[in-house]
Amino acid sequence: MKISGLKFGVIGGGIGGIAAALALQQRGAQVTVFEQAKALTEVGAGLQISANGMVVLRALNVVGDMPETAVASGGTMIRDYRSGRLVSALPPPSAGTTYYYHRADLLDALHQAALRAGVEFLLGARVEQVRKHPSDAEVALDDGTRHRFDCAIAADGGRSAIRTDLNGPETPAFTHQVAWRAIIPWSEHAETVRAALTMGPGRHVVTYPLRDQSLMNVVAIEERSDWTEEGWRLRGDPEDLRERFADFGGEVREILQQVQKPHIWALFLRPVAQTWQNGRIALLGDAAHPTLPFMAQGACLALEDAYVLARAFDDQSGIQQALEIYETHRRSRARKVVAAAGANARNFHLRGPMRLAAQAALMAIGPRLSRKYEWIYSYDATA
Numbered sequence: 001m002k003i004s005g006l007k008f009g010v011i012g013g014g015i016g017g018i019a020a021a022l023a024l025q026q027r028g029a030q031v032t033v034f035e036q037a038k039a040l041t042e043v044g045a046g047l048q049i050s051a052n053g054m055v056v057l058r059a060l061n062v063v064g065d066m067p068e069t070a071v072a073s074g075g076t077m078i079r080d081y082r083s084g085r086l087v088s089a090l091p092p093p094s095a096g097t098t099y100y101y102h103r104a105d106l107l108d109a110l111h112q113a114a115l116r117a118g119v120e121f122l123l124g125a126r127v128e129q130v131r132k133h134p135s136d137a138e139v140a141l142d143d144g145t146r147h148r149f150d151c152a153i154a155a156d157g158g159r160s161a162i163r164t165d166l167n168g169p170e171t172p173a174f175t176h177q178v179a180w181r182a183i184i185p186w187s188e189h190a191e192t193v194r195a196a197l198t199m200g201p202g203r204h205v206v207t208y209p210l211r212d213q214s215l216m217n218v219v220a221i222e223e224r225s226d227w228t229e230e231g232w233r234l235r236g237d238p239e240d241l242r243e244r245f246a247d248f249g250g251e252v253r254e255i256l257q258q259v260q261k262p263h264i265w266a267l268f269l270r271p272v273a274q275t276w277q278n279g280r281i282a283l284l285g286d287a288a289h290p291t292l293p294f295m296a297q298g299a300c301l302a303l304e305d306a307y308v309l310a311r312a313f314d315d316q317s318g319i320q321q322a323l324e325i326y327e328t329h330r331r332s333r334a335r336k337v338v339a340a341a342g343a344n345a346r347n348f349h350l351r352g353p354m355r356l357a358a359q360a361a362l363m364a365i366g367p368r369l370s371r372k373y374e375w376i377y378s379y380d381a382t383a
């Protein structure tokens, strides 16, 4: 089927929604993005984009071979929490370089590329409902306006209301994981830049530099039984953060000392959606497959979704067939990656003798560990 001339409405102007809009528009569709926020903004935080995400960004001409604003990763240092002792140094995946992005920089690069391609953005546009009709999909906004499209893509995030319309009500479950996030100024310049993953019982901290290494991204995750609110932008108390990670030593301790304005975010999850599309409306990104961040793959999966969705319209006889192809290709991949991230939630937070045994194993096989995940990084959605 010819995608050119088809009209798409994309709900959500996050990384997934904008990437999908760009991929569809570049293939000849006419795309409108509805974003409830008045401006396209991302929280101050970092994102690791591994080779499987980078291949999509390059195919969409969002970045060239060497992204200008991101930092190339030279691998990951796994450290023990008490002293910061090095347990293992993981080399970069052989599938290709991972880049450390400031979220705002990646979102801006996608937005600029989408504007250049001709995507229309409606900001401050909160979608109340998306309805399937026999020959189109209707997007209803909370200001009472209605827009008709050949196809609607719901990239409205982990708490997607459109997913509920397609799958019925599901209550997001608290995973008992709480993420603290902050960016601090940084002055050390490394020739080879590596992330540090510091593991302790029930907690871990990930740090890596951003931009020209003038910033350090800090993510500290702890298991916790209590939580009442769900949200991105809750402010945390830096003293509380330091207290909760008080037994962490070495460099990570110094980094946590410098955190001034952390955000704190409880991680709620729904399983990978059972139904991704209904022939006119399709889910994409976190709306379809929210994941724990322990494989750093949520945004990468959303980028893959975007490319596979747009490509599914090549050679298909209709919208329904294209969406079915998209769903079939993406659901199994998302399930496997989300399960790998879930398994790491346990591996990262081991306690007592289990932790020591895991460290011994890591010392022995650490450098080969990256190979275990090659199937994630070597996936090429554009191939």
Ligand SMILES: Cc1cc2nc3c(=O)[nH]c(=O)nc-3n(C[C@H](O)[C@H](O)[C@H](O)COP(=O)(O)OP(=O)(O)OC[C@H]3O[C@@H](n4cnc5c(N)ncnc54)[C@H](O)[C@@H]3O)c2cc1C
Binding pocket: 011, 012, 013, 014, 015, 016, 017, 034, 035, 036, 037, 046, 047, 048, 049, 125, 126, 127, 128, 155, 156, 157, 158, 161, 179, 181, 219, 284, 285, 286, 287, 293, 296, 297, 298, 299, 300, 301, 302
């Ligand atoms: C601590 C942490 C670290 C992470 N690190 C990484 C990493 O290193 N690498 C990686 O690949 N992934 C990472 N992720 C995952 C990644 O952040 C997400 O998977 C990704 O941002 C999802 O993008 P999205 O576009 O699907 O959803 P979102 O970014 O949630 O975007 C959804 C958009 O939809 C809009 N919206 C919602 N409802 C409506 C409505 N009704 N009308 C209009 N607009 C609406 C929202 O305002 C928002 O802009 C991490 C996640 C966490 C929690």
